[in-house]
Amino acid sequence: MEMTLPFTHNKNLKQHNHNEDFILLETPTIERLNFPVKLDVTISIICFKGHLKGHSNMRYFETGAPSLIVLLAGHTVTIENVSADFSALFIVMSKTFTSSLNIEEHLPVFLSLHNQPFIALKEAELTSLADYFKTVQKVLETDNPSTTKILQHLTKAYFYGFGYNAHNIERHTQQEKKPRLEELVENFLNQVQDNFKQERGIEFYADKLCVTPKYLSKVIKEHNGLSAKQWIDDYVVWEAKALLKSTHMTIQQISNELNFPSQSFFGRYFKRSVGLSPLAYRKM
CATH class of the missing domain: 2.60.120.10 (Jelly Rolls)
Incomplete structure (x- = not known):
């Protein structure tokens, strides 16, 4: 291998x-x-x-x-x-x-x-x-x-x-029971890990965790320094970076894997976060 x-x-x-x-x-x-x-x-x-x-x-x-x-x-x-x-x-x-x-x-x-x-x-x-x-x-x-x-x-x-x-x-x-807020953060991170390819809206995760989107974003921001939406977006980009650098998948395949509606949409999403196109990042 x-x-x-x-x-x-x-x-x-x-x-x-x-x-x-x-x-x-x-x-x-x-x-x-x-x-x-x-x-x-x-x-x-x-x-x-x-x-x-x-x-x-x-x-x-x-x-x-x-x-x-x-x-x-x-x-x-x-x-x-x-x-x-x-x-x-x-x-x-x-x-x-x-x-x-x-x-x-x-x-x-x-x-x-x-x-x-x-x-x-x-x-x-x-x-x-x-x-x-x-x-x-x-x-x-x-x-x-x-x-x-x-x-x-x-x-x-x-x-x-x-x-x-x-x-x-x-x-x-x-x-040793964790504080409620710490438990909420951990459950949110687990949910993102399991669902980030299909769900990128904070409303989905707030509903899963039985809290309001505003409250969830506030708690995540206080604990991780990022809003819940930013954490979700960063997780998607993190995964995209890994696929670009450590697999032979084409950019279209990566776009499909991450459930983007099109390669161009994926490219804009990635560049907005990284400052480079997926192809430019792969060639770095």
Whole structure:
């Protein structure tokens, strides 16, 4: 597979690679990109040292060590800051591989990763993750006709075990009731993430959340610095930027994907926000 990653890394780094579906990168030197990337792979990053800052689906995240970062396929991601002492192990899995595990819908931890890709680890959990990485590494170094099945079973077993612990942490966090306004903001962001291709009017989201458009815009502005309408527009443009830079889709296809009535309408919408036409932005 031609990996679409939200960073560049040293290409001469030794990789453990199985059929382009499962790739291990050991402590790569990474550099950030200046644009959002639409991921076509799931990337698990086991962080031992340093920090990483970025956005996933326009939600800010900042990680410290020790931690696990899981950037899911289909998400639009930017990596904006990598500390000089950053040290981590990377596991890159294709959609084909993760689909073969058949676990995402059964694990609540995956639902929480859609909103927050960062999970703080205890030392024992960090050691467990490192052991999993080493075990998989050894599997990839052997010539075994059952390698795919071994990888599937090891990864599935790990995520079930780790997912249980992570979900307990998530459930405990949820039991600490959030302030009503914070909950409203989070629900609004979730609704935009799910519906931005079809719905760009604030009235739709206000109706979904049982508040008035004026009140919703006021709350979002106070919490995020942007009005609700601006947040919706920015989310659409964020997605468009990622599709322009990290896919081979034509501008017409991107316009259709984002449900614009025409390519020219999409072009005007994009240029009003970015100051460049979609084609000019792609060529940057």
